[in-house]
Amino acid sequence: MDERFQRLRVARTEKGFDTAAAAAEAFGWNRNTYASNENGNAPFSYRKAKEYAAAFGVRPEWLYDASGAMRPGAGPGLVKVIGMVGANPEGVILYATGQEADDLAPIPPGGTENAVAVQVSGHSMRGLADDGALIYFENQHFPPTPDMLGHVVVVETDTDEVLVKRLLRGSEPGRFDLESLAGPTRHDARLRWAAHITAIIPPYQARRIIIRG
Structure with a gap:
Protein backbone atom coordinates (compact mmCIF):
# COMPACT_ATOMS: atom_id res chain seq x y z
CA MET A 1 0.00 0.00 0.00
CA ASP A 2 2.48 2.61 -1.17
CA GLU A 3 -0.18 5.11 -2.24
CA ARG A 4 -2.36 7.27 0.00
CA PHE A 5 -5.54 6.41 -1.87
CA GLN A 6 -4.87 2.69 -1.45
CA ARG A 7 -4.62 3.08 2.32
CA LEU A 8 -7.87 5.04 2.32
CA ARG A 9 -9.61 2.20 0.49
CA VAL A 10 -8.29 -0.36 2.98
CA ALA A 11 -9.41 1.78 5.95
CA ARG A 12 -12.88 2.10 4.46
CA THR A 13 -13.33 -1.61 3.72
CA GLU A 14 -12.01 -2.66 7.14
CA LYS A 15 -14.53 -0.32 8.74
CA GLY A 16 -17.24 -2.36 7.04
CA PHE A 17 -18.27 -0.15 4.14
CA ASP A 18 -18.49 -2.13 0.90
CA THR A 19 -18.47 0.92 -1.37
CA ALA A 20 -17.08 4.44 -1.38
CA ALA A 21 -20.62 5.74 -1.88
CA ALA A 22 -21.82 3.98 1.28
CA ALA A 23 -19.05 5.54 3.36
CA ALA A 24 -19.66 8.99 1.91
CA GLU A 25 -23.37 8.75 2.68
CA ALA A 26 -22.77 7.52 6.24
CA PHE A 27 -20.41 10.37 7.12
CA GLY A 28 -22.06 13.14 5.12
CA TRP A 29 -19.21 13.57 2.63
CA ASN A 30 -19.56 14.68 -0.97
CA ARG A 31 -19.67 11.43 -2.96
CA ASN A 32 -17.69 12.69 -5.94
CA THR A 33 -14.99 14.25 -3.77
CA TYR A 34 -14.56 11.14 -1.65
CA ALA A 35 -14.55 8.85 -4.70
CA SER A 36 -11.84 10.99 -6.31
CA ASN A 37 -9.80 10.84 -3.09
CA GLU A 38 -10.11 7.06 -2.96
CA ASN A 39 -9.38 6.32 -6.60
CA GLY A 40 -6.30 8.55 -6.65
CA ASN A 41 -7.61 11.22 -9.01
CA ALA A 42 -7.58 13.88 -6.29
CA PRO A 43 -4.92 13.54 -3.54
CA PHE A 44 -6.28 14.62 -0.15
CA SER A 45 -4.67 16.91 2.40
CA TYR A 46 -3.48 16.01 5.91
CA ARG A 47 -6.47 17.88 7.32
CA LYS A 48 -8.76 15.66 5.26
CA ALA A 49 -6.71 12.63 6.32
CA LYS A 50 -7.49 13.44 9.96
CA GLU A 51 -11.21 13.52 9.17
CA TYR A 52 -11.12 10.23 7.29
CA ALA A 53 -8.92 8.63 9.94
CA ALA A 54 -11.32 9.60 12.73
CA ALA A 55 -14.24 8.14 10.79
CA PHE A 56 -12.50 4.85 9.96
CA GLY A 57 -10.65 4.36 13.26
CA VAL A 58 -7.09 4.59 11.93
CA ARG A 59 -4.15 6.91 12.62
CA PRO A 60 -4.01 9.98 10.35
CA GLU A 61 -0.22 9.71 10.10
CA TRP A 62 -0.53 6.19 8.70
CA LEU A 63 -3.29 7.19 6.32
CA TYR A 64 -1.47 10.25 5.00
CA ASP A 65 2.11 9.01 4.58
CA ALA A 66 2.26 5.42 5.94
CA SER A 67 3.98 6.57 9.12
CA GLY A 68 3.75 4.11 12.03
CA ALA A 69 0.99 1.66 12.86
CA MET A 70 -2.37 1.65 11.11
CA ARG A 71 -4.44 1.89 14.28
CA PRO A 72 -4.02 3.78 17.56
CA GLY A 73 -2.32 1.69 20.22
CA ALA A 74 -4.18 2.54 23.40
CA GLY A 75 -3.90 -1.03 24.66
CA PRO A 76 -6.47 -3.68 25.62
CA GLY A 77 -9.43 -2.25 27.50
Whole structure:
Protein backbone atom coordinates (compact mmCIF):
# COMPACT_ATOMS: atom_id res chain seq x y z
CA MET A 1 0.00 0.00 0.00
CA ASP A 2 2.48 2.61 -1.17
CA GLU A 3 -0.18 5.11 -2.24
CA ARG A 4 -2.36 7.27 0.00
CA PHE A 5 -5.54 6.41 -1.87
CA GLN A 6 -4.87 2.69 -1.45
CA ARG A 7 -4.62 3.08 2.32
CA LEU A 8 -7.87 5.04 2.32
CA ARG A 9 -9.61 2.20 0.49
CA VAL A 10 -8.29 -0.36 2.98
CA ALA A 11 -9.41 1.78 5.95
CA ARG A 12 -12.88 2.10 4.46
CA THR A 13 -13.33 -1.61 3.72
CA GLU A 14 -12.01 -2.66 7.14
CA LYS A 15 -14.53 -0.32 8.74
CA GLY A 16 -17.24 -2.36 7.04
CA PHE A 17 -18.27 -0.15 4.14
CA ASP A 18 -18.49 -2.13 0.90
CA THR A 19 -18.47 0.92 -1.37
CA ALA A 20 -17.08 4.44 -1.38
CA ALA A 21 -20.62 5.74 -1.88
CA ALA A 22 -21.82 3.98 1.28
CA ALA A 23 -19.05 5.54 3.36
CA ALA A 24 -19.66 8.99 1.91
CA GLU A 25 -23.37 8.75 2.68
CA ALA A 26 -22.77 7.52 6.24
CA PHE A 27 -20.41 10.37 7.12
CA GLY A 28 -22.06 13.14 5.12
CA TRP A 29 -19.21 13.57 2.63
CA ASN A 30 -19.56 14.68 -0.97
CA ARG A 31 -19.67 11.43 -2.96
CA ASN A 32 -17.69 12.69 -5.94
CA THR A 33 -14.99 14.25 -3.77
CA TYR A 34 -14.56 11.14 -1.65
CA ALA A 35 -14.55 8.85 -4.70
CA SER A 36 -11.84 10.99 -6.31
CA ASN A 37 -9.80 10.84 -3.09
CA GLU A 38 -10.11 7.06 -2.96
CA ASN A 39 -9.38 6.32 -6.60
CA GLY A 40 -6.30 8.55 -6.65
CA ASN A 41 -7.61 11.22 -9.01
CA ALA A 42 -7.58 13.88 -6.29
CA PRO A 43 -4.92 13.54 -3.54
CA PHE A 44 -6.28 14.62 -0.15
CA SER A 45 -4.67 16.91 2.40
CA TYR A 46 -3.48 16.01 5.91
CA ARG A 47 -6.47 17.88 7.32
CA LYS A 48 -8.76 15.66 5.26
CA ALA A 49 -6.71 12.63 6.32
CA LYS A 50 -7.49 13.44 9.96
CA GLU A 51 -11.21 13.52 9.17
CA TYR A 52 -11.12 10.23 7.29
CA ALA A 53 -8.92 8.63 9.94
CA ALA A 54 -11.32 9.60 12.73
CA ALA A 55 -14.24 8.14 10.79
CA PHE A 56 -12.50 4.85 9.96
CA GLY A 57 -10.65 4.36 13.26
CA VAL A 58 -7.09 4.59 11.93
CA ARG A 59 -4.15 6.91 12.62
CA PRO A 60 -4.01 9.98 10.35
CA GLU A 61 -0.22 9.71 10.10
CA TRP A 62 -0.53 6.19 8.70
CA LEU A 63 -3.29 7.19 6.32
CA TYR A 64 -1.47 10.25 5.00
CA ASP A 65 2.11 9.01 4.58
CA ALA A 66 2.26 5.42 5.94
CA SER A 67 3.98 6.57 9.12
CA GLY A 68 3.75 4.11 12.03
CA ALA A 69 0.99 1.66 12.86
CA MET A 70 -2.37 1.65 11.11
CA ARG A 71 -4.44 1.89 14.28
CA PRO A 72 -4.02 3.78 17.56
CA GLY A 73 -2.32 1.69 20.22
CA ALA A 74 -4.18 2.54 23.40
CA GLY A 75 -3.90 -1.03 24.66
CA PRO A 76 -6.47 -3.68 25.62
CA GLY A 77 -9.43 -2.25 27.50
CA LEU A 78 -8.16 1.34 27.28
CA VAL A 79 -9.12 4.41 25.26
CA LYS A 80 -7.48 7.78 24.78
CA VAL A 81 -8.23 10.97 26.72
CA ILE A 82 -8.08 13.31 23.72
CA GLY A 83 -8.36 16.72 25.36
CA MET A 84 -9.79 19.07 27.93
CA VAL A 85 -13.30 20.47 27.81
CA GLY A 86 -14.11 23.73 29.59
CA ALA A 87 -15.27 27.29 29.00
CA ASN A 88 -13.76 30.42 27.57
CA PRO A 89 -12.86 33.29 29.97
CA GLU A 90 -16.38 34.75 29.63
CA GLY A 91 -17.92 31.43 30.63
CA VAL A 92 -20.02 31.36 27.47
CA ILE A 93 -18.78 28.74 25.02
CA LEU A 94 -17.94 25.19 25.97
CA TYR A 95 -15.10 23.86 23.88
CA ALA A 96 -12.57 21.08 23.62
CA THR A 97 -8.87 21.60 23.01
CA GLY A 98 -6.88 18.86 21.32
CA GLN A 99 -3.88 17.48 23.17
CA GLU A 100 -1.00 15.27 22.19
CA ALA A 101 -0.77 13.74 25.67
CA ASP A 102 -0.78 9.97 26.03
CA ASP A 103 -3.35 9.87 28.82
CA LEU A 104 -5.54 6.76 28.80
CA ALA A 105 -8.66 5.61 30.62
CA PRO A 106 -10.58 2.32 30.84
CA ILE A 107 -13.36 1.67 28.33
CA PRO A 108 -16.63 2.60 30.07
CA PRO A 109 -19.49 0.12 30.56
CA GLY A 110 -21.27 -0.27 27.25
CA GLY A 111 -18.45 1.45 25.39
CA THR A 112 -16.28 0.12 22.60
CA GLU A 113 -12.70 0.49 21.43
CA ASN A 114 -13.91 3.45 19.33
CA ALA A 115 -14.65 5.42 22.51
CA VAL A 116 -12.61 8.46 23.54
CA ALA A 117 -12.82 10.74 26.56
CA VAL A 118 -12.35 14.41 27.40
CA GLN A 119 -11.61 15.70 30.89
CA VAL A 120 -13.60 18.61 32.30
CA SER A 121 -11.63 21.72 33.31
CA GLY A 122 -13.41 24.37 35.36
CA HIS A 123 -16.96 24.73 36.63
CA SER A 124 -18.91 25.75 33.52
CA MET A 125 -20.52 22.30 33.28
CA ARG A 126 -21.68 22.06 36.90
CA GLY A 127 -24.84 20.00 37.04
CA LEU A 128 -23.63 17.73 34.25
CA ALA A 129 -19.95 17.13 34.95
CA ASP A 130 -17.81 18.77 37.63
CA ASP A 131 -14.20 19.91 37.35
CA GLY A 132 -11.98 16.87 36.74
CA ALA A 133 -14.74 14.56 35.49
CA LEU A 134 -14.35 12.39 32.40
CA ILE A 135 -16.87 12.55 29.55
CA TYR A 136 -16.84 9.58 27.16
CA PHE A 137 -18.29 9.41 23.66
CA GLU A 138 -17.91 7.12 20.65
CA ASN A 139 -15.40 8.58 18.19
CA GLN A 140 -17.60 7.89 15.16
CA HIS A 141 -18.23 11.01 13.11
CA PHE A 142 -21.82 10.66 11.93
CA PRO A 143 -24.29 13.48 11.20
CA PRO A 144 -26.80 14.31 13.98
CA THR A 145 -29.71 11.88 14.30
CA PRO A 146 -33.25 12.62 15.53
CA ASP A 147 -32.71 10.69 18.78
CA MET A 148 -30.05 13.26 19.79
CA LEU A 149 -32.50 16.18 19.85
CA GLY A 150 -33.04 17.45 23.37
CA HIS A 151 -29.93 15.70 24.73
CA VAL A 152 -26.49 16.97 25.70
CA VAL A 153 -24.11 15.62 23.06
CA VAL A 154 -20.64 16.24 21.66
CA VAL A 155 -20.64 18.05 18.30
CA GLU A 156 -18.19 19.54 15.83
CA THR A 157 -19.26 22.69 13.97
CA ASP A 158 -18.23 23.71 10.47
CA THR A 159 -15.96 26.28 12.16
CA ASP A 160 -13.76 23.54 13.68
CA GLU A 161 -15.14 23.84 17.24
CA VAL A 162 -15.80 20.71 19.30
CA LEU A 163 -18.54 21.51 21.81
CA VAL A 164 -20.59 19.84 24.51
CA LYS A 165 -24.11 21.21 24.03
CA ARG A 166 -27.79 20.36 24.24
CA LEU A 167 -28.86 19.73 20.64
CA LEU A 168 -32.06 21.43 19.49
CA ARG A 169 -33.75 21.75 16.12
CA GLY A 170 -32.79 24.87 14.16
CA SER A 171 -34.94 27.13 12.00
CA GLU A 172 -34.39 25.08 8.84
CA PRO A 173 -33.21 21.59 7.82
CA GLY A 174 -29.51 21.03 8.39
CA ARG A 175 -29.29 23.74 11.07
CA PHE A 176 -29.23 23.20 14.82
CA ASP A 177 -29.51 25.30 17.96
CA LEU A 178 -26.84 24.53 20.57
CA GLU A 179 -27.96 25.23 24.13
CA SER A 180 -25.20 25.94 26.63
CA LEU A 181 -25.22 24.85 30.23
CA ALA A 182 -23.95 28.38 30.97
CA GLY A 183 -24.47 31.26 28.59
CA PRO A 184 -26.69 31.96 25.59
CA THR A 185 -27.89 29.46 23.00
CA ARG A 186 -26.07 29.38 19.67
CA HIS A 187 -28.64 29.42 16.88
CA ASP A 188 -28.68 27.71 13.47
CA ALA A 189 -25.23 26.10 13.60
CA ARG A 190 -24.03 23.78 10.85
CA LEU A 191 -22.55 20.55 12.23
CA ARG A 192 -20.06 18.11 10.77
CA TRP A 193 -20.92 15.39 13.27
CA ALA A 194 -22.55 14.68 16.60
CA ALA A 195 -22.06 11.89 19.15
CA HIS A 196 -24.01 10.72 22.18
CA ILE A 197 -22.25 10.95 25.55
CA THR A 198 -21.89 7.35 26.68
CA ALA A 199 -20.56 7.85 30.21
CA ILE A 200 -19.62 10.55 32.72
CA ILE A 201 -17.16 9.60 35.45
CA PRO A 202 -17.11 11.87 38.56
CA PRO A 203 -13.85 13.69 39.42
CA TYR A 204 -12.82 11.47 42.34
CA GLN A 205 -13.17 8.29 40.33
CA ALA A 206 -11.65 9.90 37.23
CA ARG A 207 -8.47 10.73 39.16
CA ARG A 208 -8.19 7.08 40.17
CA ILE A 209 -8.63 5.55 36.72
CA ILE A 210 -6.74 7.92 34.39
CA ILE A 211 -3.38 6.53 33.32
CA ARG A 212 -1.12 9.54 32.79
CA GLY A 213 1.19 9.48 29.80
